[in-house]
């Protein structure tokens with residue numbers, strides 16, 4: 010009896026007839042492994058030596074696909090990923106039984122693209138090379154210039170689709186939203202500008218929220234469940250004013266998704282809460298925290314967490330396992346514990362940079378912040394104090410002149426640097442008030458950097474590129490773009506790694522270097538940042554039946570210490586593209602994604 014998958018697999022292998030015949034043969038899996046390896050080696054030689062007329066970039070693409078295929082059929086990869094891609098493929102062709110698990114359309118999409126890549130049939134490049142390459146001198150320059158203008162105009166078609174918070178229409182909408190919220194709380198403009206009024210009026214339940222904006226059925230349900238199951242949820246009145254009254258307008262999806270949970274998120278968190286919250290500790294902070302309030306992953310930098318709460322909770326927060334509630338007074342590290350943590354830093358002279366984060370440390374009072382800064386500034390080995398805060402985005406009222414002056418006091422050029430790292434996710438989050446908060450820091454010589462978390466909601470074509478461009482305009486330097494952590498509760502937010510690579514190469518790369526200053530990173534649990542753009546620091550080691558790739562990441566200290574590599578299951582490219590399609594995207598615009606590894 011033939012399984013229904015046999016013909017499908019063999020058809021997919023057709024572009025490489027020799028591979029098809031090896032797989033169709035009655036050889037054992039081990040014999041096939043050897044024969045396929047020989048075939049791939051000969052293909053590498055053939056595409057390079059015997060066919061030097063193949064355009065260089067086509068050869069590179071073909072070579073990359075061959076190397077990936079060779080890697081995923083190796084025994085080492087099988088051991089690491091605990092899955093044999095080759096045996097699975099073999100079973101699909103030869104076994105009489107239906108395979109468990111069954112291959113998904115996502116699996117076939119991966120296989121199909123990989124085979125097309127190997128055989129030089131990837132539909133990536135136009136048939137002909139650009140005209141300018143046939144000429145020299147001024148004619149070449151003019152043709153090239155025309156091509157570049159065309160590229161810029163194409164870019165424009167995408168970039169115009171994303172709403173920017175400083176556009177007149179957006180300002181008008183936000184003004185109306187603010188009036189509606191003020192009316193609800195019977196408050197004044199003066200109160201709105203006071204950060205303490207804002208935190209006292211954080212919206213924490215579905216009832217008030219649905220009086221202020223319209224919620225979809227799912228959003229309302231999820232917020233109700235969050236309340237019921239005591240899952241941290243809250244939105245500052247200011248941040249709520251960034252949301253459009255009606256859902257589904259296509260402008261504020263990233264803003265809503267940032268703080269309004271999905272049902273999947275709620276269900277997962279409910280389960281985790283019933284078990285042990287440490288399963289949510291993706292970064293394994295428990296293994297990198299020598300004492301409470303301190304985390305250390307690098308030789309010279311230490312993380313200090315004086316407070317474990319925020320004015321509102323980002324749904325993909327890596328520290329959600331530590332945060333018990335929104336703006337909770339009990340989340341401040343006790344005086345004694347903070348003293349102990351500071352004492353540890355004082356006695357660790359190798360540390361020259363302290364990242365004060367949490368939670369959001371700018372929820373502390375000015376006095377406490379000043380006191381903390383004072384103590385750190387007394388340690389001669391601390392040359393840089395970085396403050397991680399999202400308040401310029403969620404609560405810009407917090408950035409008062411008094412606070413900035415206090416911080417500036419410790420920023421002494423040539424001796425010690427104080428800088429801010431914030432977290433904008435979308436150009437629609439930028440407002441005049443938020444820009445003013447950034448500018449206050451800048452006026453006092455304090456630089457502001459941005460860490461973007463790349464999620465489904467800001468991953469459309471050129472969406473992140475627009476954000477970087479606007480950030481530079483308001484005085485923020487893009488610093489990192491993070492892959493969303495592989496936490497189960499954040500599945501709705503995750504984006505396949507190839508999309509980050511594609512975004513860097515095909516979108517960010519078209520912008521000036523002064524704008525694309527950030528680095529795309531995958532945070533390896535326990536060990537720290539892996540720079541994704543360096544292909545030599547990660548490998549694809551398998552493709553699973555659900556179409557997800559398995560990656561092996563190399564730690565940052567790979568040539569310095571014999572630490573372990575990290576194996577990670579990504580999300581499926583095919584499913585991601587289908588989701589994009591459901592939001593109205595033309596997935597042909599993303600077609601090269603399959604050839605980023």
Ligand code: SF4
Pocket residue numbers: 318319321322323325326327328329367368369398399432
């Ligand atoms: S601002 Fe940072 S710490 Fe606070 S919820 Fe968001 S990601 Fe977590």
